[in-house]
Amino acid sequence: MTKTTPSAPVDGAADWPDLAGRLIVDDAGGKRHQLPVRVYFEDTDFSTLVYHASYVRWCERGRSDFLRLLGSDHRRLIDGSDGGERSAFVVRRMTFDFYRPARIDEILLVETSVKEIGGASLTLTQQITRDGQRICEADVIVVLITVSGKPIRIAEEIRRAFGAS
Amino acid sequence: MTKTTPSAPVDGAADWPDLAGRLIVDDAGGKRHQLPVRVYFEDTDFSTLVYHASYVRWCERGRSDFLRLLGSDHRRLIDGSDGGERSAFVVRRMTFDFYRPARIDEILLVETSVKEIGGASLTLTQQITRDGQRICEADVIVVLITVSGKPIRIAEEIRRAFGAS
């Protein structure tokens, strides 16, 4: 009996190579992540501009896809299938500065990089631009906690992946 | 040592008596539920009108608060603390008709009633109005499923509460 491989990958990622954005590695080995987002109806409000909480959602997408391209994801974390305890990243603190408005149909770029890695926490800098113009900037601190709410140390492989030396 | 009871109820419901809307019982014992919703920035889009998916969220609030005023809620269902198996209502089918647009700052009324009670399912009719004018109407079928995904029979007390005779 022959075991056939499925004609399409389980998660469809191969069909849409850019769906999780791109990982950029600079000469010094530093990593950052780029994710494009399209502005849809759902992201705007009656001022005709982008609603401010939409940027918060987009930054979360950027962080999730950064983690994904580094080899992990949320389901794996919460299932403990990375070999560790069941855990999830939660936001502890975030600061957003808004510089210019964005509008329906535009393509924005969410760029994420790690500023600092603590024992259980990550501080990320996120910048949202349109054609190189700064739209919004965020500093976000996330903490890895177990399902019972206790902070736990981020695994070495994730730390290494994020580029901590 | 005296154990004092807290001066305020745990969930703050007493301070805001209308927060879960109101249950209306007609002469024949039929029940319906009314929930007011305010249109905020988050509910509108760049057309300056209410975004169509906002009505879907509001109808879900109406169903949740209807259930709440009948004596149950989602956490109790999923914890199995109603004495039954851990379960949750999921939407199986929904139809929305949009008649008039709504706008920022307006107060809309979500009225929910039960059209039919099946073994594991409820069919609800929901109407959203503004000063008596019909804005949107929905028919929604929800099914009670266990955490493993199997439909289970809705408990007698919930059936009775919804007014099934």
Add this chain to the structure above:
Amino acid sequence: MTKTTPSAPVDGAADWPDLAGRLIVDDAGGKRHQLPVRVYFEDTDFSTLVYHASYVRWCERGRSDFLRLLGSDHRRLIDGSDGGERSAFVVRRMTFDFYRPARIDEILLVETSVKEIGGASLTLTQQITRDGQRICEADVIVVLITVSGKPIRIAEEIRRAFGAS
């Protein structure tokens, strides 16, 4: 001819007196605003806790209803019907600290007060609590801009209403 007053107010506010929360005035004339929010399905995520961007939406509701109880609202501002130029408040900067998670079905209280009034800007402090326990705190700077994007001075009556002496 008799001018009759309508039996119901246009916006339904009389039927639901608490819908826009409550204005609290302290002995020194300082004002703050309280708005209860119920946690619905839409506000939670797969971690089973409240999604962090939901707090951003709730704080915006608090600011909008604070403004409303002080006598203005967004549509009036953007229509210029307060007698001024067409304008809207936009968020310039926001910082959120998250202290404890919140969960489905809970009632949270959003408390908003003005920290500072500039020429075109307001700095607000917002605290979200559950039974007096601190869940989240935010500092938000909003700026009043004209539809063309220029900051304009906040009208005296709004300044006075917010309690600037």
Add this chain to the structure above:
Amino acid sequence: MTKTTPSAPVDGAADWPDLAGRLIVDDAGGKRHQLPVRVYFEDTDFSTLVYHASYVRWCERGRSDFLRLLGSDHRRLIDGSDGGERSAFVVRRMTFDFYRPARIDEILLVETSVKEIGGASLTLTQQITRDGQRICEADVIVVLITVSGKPIRIAEEIRRAFGAS
């Protein structure tokens, strides 16, 4: 005087060729549109599954990008820059059937095709699948209205683009 072309496209579309999904033309000239969506935190709820209103947002993305790849978009419509009156598509009726749950981190495919073209309206069929498995199906009727609310005839070029013969 030399007219220079910009070094980068205004909307960044060239850098992310798949961002608006793909247009598929069958042998008979019929067109359908495919858009992949990733399930993020924002799309799920405390049941740990995708929140039902998220499918409504995703279908809107599919319709918007279908229109975009056919040569128009929302801003052009509302600005009247397609040469016509200022107008926008609004949803008149939608029916959603939910077959299977979807979960965080999954990639879903939103497939959109036109079922019927009326004078001012479009009836679209939308199917959301995961690896070929049916997750959700929707029938959506949208109507093109002017900013004053009057339905207007969909322009010939858009009708032709959608494949009306």
